Amino acid sequence: MDVMPKWAEVVLVPLISLILAAILSALVILAIGEDPVEAVNLMITGALGSTYGWGYTLYYATNFLFTGLAVSVAFHAGLFNIGGEGQAMLGGLGVALACLLIPWPHWTLALIGATLAAGLFGAAWAAIPAFLQAKRGSHIVITTIMFNFIAAGLLNYVLVNLMRPAGSMDPATARFPETVHLPTLHDILGTVGISFSKAAPANVTFLIAVVACVLVWLLLWRTWLGYEIRSYGKSEAAAKYAGISPVAITMIAMLISGALAGMMAINNVMGEAERLVLNAVEGAGFIGIAVALMGRSHPFGVFLAAILFGFLYQGGAELALWTSIPRELIVVIQALVILFTGALDNMVRMPLERLFLMMRRGDA
Amino acid sequence: MTAPAIELKGISKAFGPVQANKDISIRVMPGTIHGIIGENGAGKSTLMSILYGFYKADKGEIFISGTKTEIPDSQAAIAAGIGMVFQHFKLVENFTVLENIILGAEDGGLLRPSLAKARKSLIGLAEEYGLNVDPDALIEEIGVGMQQRVEILKALYRQADILILDEPTGVLTPAEADQLFRILGRLREEGKTIILITHKLREIMEATDTVSVMRRGEMTATVKTSDTSPAELAELMVGRKVLLRVDKKPAAPGDVVLDIKGLRVVDDQKVERLKGIDLQVRAGEIVGIAGVAGNGQSELLEVLGGYADGTGVVTLNGQTLDLSGKHSDGRSRRGRGIGHVPEDRQREGLIMDFSAWENTAFGYHRAEAYQSGLLLNNQAIRNDTAEKMARFDVRPPNPALAAKNFSGGNQQKIVLAREIERNPDLLLIGQPTRGVDIGAIEFIHQQIVALRDQGKAILLVSVELEEILALADRVAVMFDGHIMGERLSSETDEKELGLLMAGVGS
Numbered sequence: 048m049d050v051m052p053k054w055a056e057v058v059l060v061p062l063i064s065l066i067l068a069a070i071l072s073a074l075v076i077l078a079i080g081e082d083p084v085e086a087v088n089l090m091i092t093g094a095l096g097s098t099y100g101w102g103y104t105l106y107y108a109t110n111f112l113f114t115g116l117a118v119s120v121a122f123h124a125g126l127f128n129i130g131g132e133g134q135a136m137l138g139g140l141g142v143a144l145a146c147l148l149i150p151w152p153h154w155t156l157a158l159i160g161a162t163l164a165a166g167l168f169g170a171a172w173a174a175i176p177a178f179l180q181a182k183r184g185s186h187i188v189i190t191t192i193m194f195n196f197i198a199a200g201l202l203n204y205v206l207v208n209l210m211r212p213a214g215s216m217d218p219a220t221a222r223f224p225e226t227v228h229l230p231t232l233h234d235i236l237g238t239v240g241i242s243f244s245k246a247a248p249a250n251v252t253f254l255i256a257v258v259a260c261v262l263v264w265l266l267l268w269r270t271w272l273g274y275e276i277r278s279y280g281k282s283e284a285a286a287k288y289a290g291i292s293p294v295a296i297t298m299i300a301m302l303i304s305g306a307l308a309g310m311m312a313i314n315n316v317m318g319e320a321e322r323l324v325l326n327a328v329e330g331a332g333f334i335g336i337a338v339a340l341m342g343r344s345h346p347f348g349v350f351l352a353a354i355l356f357g358f359l360y361q362g363g364a365e366l367a368l369w370t371s372i373p374r375e376l377i378v379v380i381q382a383l384v385i386l387f388t389g390a391l392d393n394m395v396r397m398p399l400e401r402l403f404l405m406m407r408r409g410d411a
Numbered sequence: 412m413t414a415p416a417i418e419l420k421g422i423s424k425a426f427g428p429v430q431a432n433k434d435i436s437i438r439v440m441p442g443t444i445h446g447i448i449g450e451n452g453a454g455k456s457t458l459m460s461i462l463y464g465f466y467k468a469d470k471g472e473i474f475i476s477g478t479k480t481e482i483p484d485s486q487a488a489i490a491a492g493i494g495m496v497f498q499h500f501k502l503v504e505n506f507t508v509l510e511n512i513i514l515g516a517e518d519g520g521l522l523r524p525s526l527a528k529a530r531k532s533l534i535g536l537a538e539e540y541g542l543n544v545d546p547d548a549l550i551e552e553i554g555v556g557m558q559q560r561v562e563i564l565k566a567l568y569r570q571a572d573i574l575i576l577d578e579p580t581g582v583l584t585p586a587e588a589d590q591l592f593r594i595l596g597r598l599r600e601e602g603k604t605i606i607l608i609t610h611k612l613r614e615i616m617e618a619t620d621t622v623s624v625m626r627r628g629e630m631t632a633t634v635k636t637s638d639t640s641p642a643e644l645a646e647l648m649v650g651r652k653v654l655l656r657v658d659k660k661p662a663a664p665g666d667v668v669l670d671i672k673g674l675r676v677v678d679d680q681k682v683e684r685l686k687g688i689d690l691q692v693r694a695g696e697i698v699g700i701a702g703v704a705g706n707g708q709s710e711l712l713e714v715l716g717g718y719a720d721g722t723g724v725v726t727l728n729g730q731t732l733d734l735s736g737k738h739s740d741g742r743s744r745r746g747r748g749i750g751h752v753p754e755d756r757q758r759e760g761l762i763m764d765f766s767a768w769e770n771t772a773f774g775y776h777r778a779e780a781y782q783s784g785l786l787l788n789n790q791a792i793r794n795d796t797a798e799k800m801a802r803f804d805v806r807p808p809n810p811a812l813a814a815k816n817f818s819g820g821n822q823q824k825i826v827l828a829r830e831i832e833r834n835p836d837l838l839l840i841g842q843p844t845r846g847v848d849i850g851a852i853e854f855i856h857q858q859i860v861a862l863r864d865q866g867k868a869i870l871l872v873s874v875e876l877e878e879i880l881a882l883a884d885r886v887a888v889m890f891d892g893h894i895m896g897e898r899l900s901s902e903t904d905e906k907e908l909g910l911l912m913a914g915v916g917s
Contacts, residue, residue, distance in 0.1 A: 269786045271776045278773070281762045287718040288751070288759040289774035290741025 068387040093365025102247020108357030112256035114335025117308035119344040124300035125280035130191030131308040132332025133198030134169040138309025141168030143323035157227040169309015177301030219324040250318035260346040340389035414477030416441040416604040422471035431457040449625030450848035494566025509546040556587035610848040662884035665694035668868035674723035684710040686892035699883025707892040717744035750830035754841030768796040768810040799828040820851030
């Protein structure tokens with residue numbers, strides 16, 4: 048018997064966690080002598096008050112959607128993929144190679160090619176830890192973390208020594224050709240007569256991310272493969288009994304997870320920077336863990352959580368820009384949200400469960 | 412007249428539309444062993460959870476030794492002198508016995524004084540009740556019977572006068588169960604009151620002074636144990652006459668379906684678990700594998716079920732089965748017509764968090780009937796499940812309910828329905844009625860016999876000798892990875908099999 052009704056489980060618990068995080072953040076802002084009400088105002092207007100703000104919020108959210116989905120798929124197989132960061136870096140390399148080496152006639156073809164390359168590179172980077180886990184039992188948490196560092200080192204080498212245009216002092220690739228320029232939300236919404244900020248980086252990738260949400264949902268709950276992934280994640284003994292191969296599922300789940308993380312690169316590398324720079328991922332791989340936790344590893348939850356974190360990122364940037372609240376404090380606020388929605392989940396859940404139990408008793 | 416140790420008056424409790432307890436009144440006299448018997452889902456556990464403070468009754472009153480008592484949580488229950496021994500032990504595996512006993516009842520911040528105090532009182536308890544346990548042994552290193560003693564000691568250490576035991580013999584060997592009942596007898600002599608929840612009639616008859624019968628949330632009768640009989644109790648439990656013996660015709664064995672020659676299995680620790688097994692199972696017969704648990708029966712089922720590697724020659728209908736490699740997994744076995752009801756349904760046979768309908772597809776989820784294009788045809792699986800649930804009388808018949816929310820007997824029916832309805836040539840069944848109530852046992856046995864009568868081959872593994880003798884047409888006894896001997900069940904008895912089980916050759 049479930050103690051709480053479903054709506055309380057999926058809506059109330061995260062909401063209360065958020066409010067608690069907000070209260071604590073307000074106290075921190077008060078403590079450094081700033082006005083929390085004004086700060087909240089600034090964050091909301093900055094992130095949601097204009098199409099420019101929305102453009103950035105959705106841009107960040109797109110990154111988090113991919114990495115959040117990546118972590119979620121692995122979660123369902125009982126695997127904790129902390130390597131989203133490295134897989135997204137490699138995805139970026141795939142995108143850069145696809146965009147620079149192949150003379151694409153049109154952005155649509157380039158987008159398909161770059162998406163495949165990003166997914167392939169990300170999956171390849173996840174494949175090694177997955178293989179080590181499946182065959183040798185090396186714990187995937189440890190290996191994926193280590194692979195983040197290796198990825199950073201590898202990218203550093205490639206950008207400095209191999210892909211840097213001659214004469215450039217900047218460890219980055221050349222700019223991608225004009226033909227692979229992806230339409231931004233300004234371009235897309237303009238065709239239906241809605242005006243959207245031209246300066247904001249949100250682009251067609253956002254729509255791909257939404258499609259990815261639907262596809263992941265279909266995969267997990269509507270295909271036998273997803274059924275096998277979830278079964279294995281719940282009980283390895285039962286999976287073996289049913290003839291589900293632990294090695295195959297570990298590999299497949301991690302390949303899908305790595306591919307999703309890698310695909311983030313079509314947003315930040317192809318859609319925004321239009322060249323590959325060092326540290327292009329900017330921590331989105333790690334935010335994906337928080338997004339998956341908060342979204343309970345369900346694509347719809349991941350969608351909401353990704354928008355929330357997009358808001359926090361953009362709102363935080365605005366805060367740093369217009370007030371004397373230092374940049375570091377924004378990170379503190381984001382960390383508080385992660386702490387409350389992810390790690391301290393039970394702190395909210397337990398009293399709520401008790402409350403519902405009491406209400407149920409009271410009803411009778 | 413002394414006040415009852417526990418008196419419940421008019422206890423009612425509903426979960427949504429389900430009335431788990433209906434106006435239950437019961438008096439348990441001090442210094443007695445009071446049995447509560449009923450099928451799974453009859454409301455025994457709910458009633459005890461109310462008494463132990465896990466649930467609050469919608470209506471009704473609780474009196475402890477004549478005083479009206481509110482029990483809002485388990486702390487209050489402990490304070491009122493009630494101790495509970497759960498079916499699944501709540502012990503920390505890598506702690507010692509002593510550490511487990513004081514866990515949650517430490518005095519002060521330092522461990523040493525509490526441990527010393529516990530050690531002293533443990534010696535006292537051991538003398539008083541014959542509950543000998545090595546206080547410094549680690550839980551993971553002592554047997555199940557000992558672990559149960561630790562649970563009883565935990566309750567006694569917290570000064571419990573009333574002990575509730577929930578299905579205490581479910582995990583015990585017959586010898587361990589006898590020991591448990593001796594201990595319970597000692598506790599009664601010392602004036603403790605014991606409530607024994609079980610669905611096993613034999614235990615009620617042997618151990619209790621008074622017995623209350625529950626059916627569908629109601630208390631149908633409370634009688635003195637000496638005034639009743641197993642048949643009468645069974646009828647009170649189920650609400651109709653129950654066959655305590657399996658009703659079956661003599662077997663008509665046909666062709667050999669399963670032929671095992673020289674089967675060996677070496678486990679992960681490089682220990683040889685099967686040391687050359689030869690066995691045949693024919694169409695239309697049930698072959699029972701008897702033996703004390705851990706003599707290779709589990710490995711036999713695993714290798715035949717496709718998830719342990721072995722060597723030797725195994726044929727099914729004359730075709731060789733791969734015993735290792737790519738074509739040796741649960742899926743290819745199912746493809747060959749082998750159904751498998753595993754020994755541990757909660758660990759292997761079901762995904763406890765999945766709904767009943769998801770579990771009905773488990774192992775057969777790639778079947779064509781369940782697909783529509785690239786996607787699963789969830790509606791087809793749901794419909795299929797609803798039909799299977801109806802045919803196997805699974806209660807409640809709700810395909811969307813998670814497996815963990817069904818009682819043991821109904822979980823087993825879900826697994827059985829899934830495996831039998833696939834119409835396998837060979838059905839492997841491990842412990843078909845472990846933790847299953849008697850109404851369901853009768854039903855499950857009938858289903859197995861019906862499958863035999865359709866001409867299917869059945870390999871049955873059970874640690875319950877009675878069950879083997881009742882169901883099997885032929886019995887093979889396993890000891891230390893060997894088959895010690897085969898007997899026709901009509902020509903043998905428990906004594907002869909018992910000797911074979913102990914490794915005494917024929």
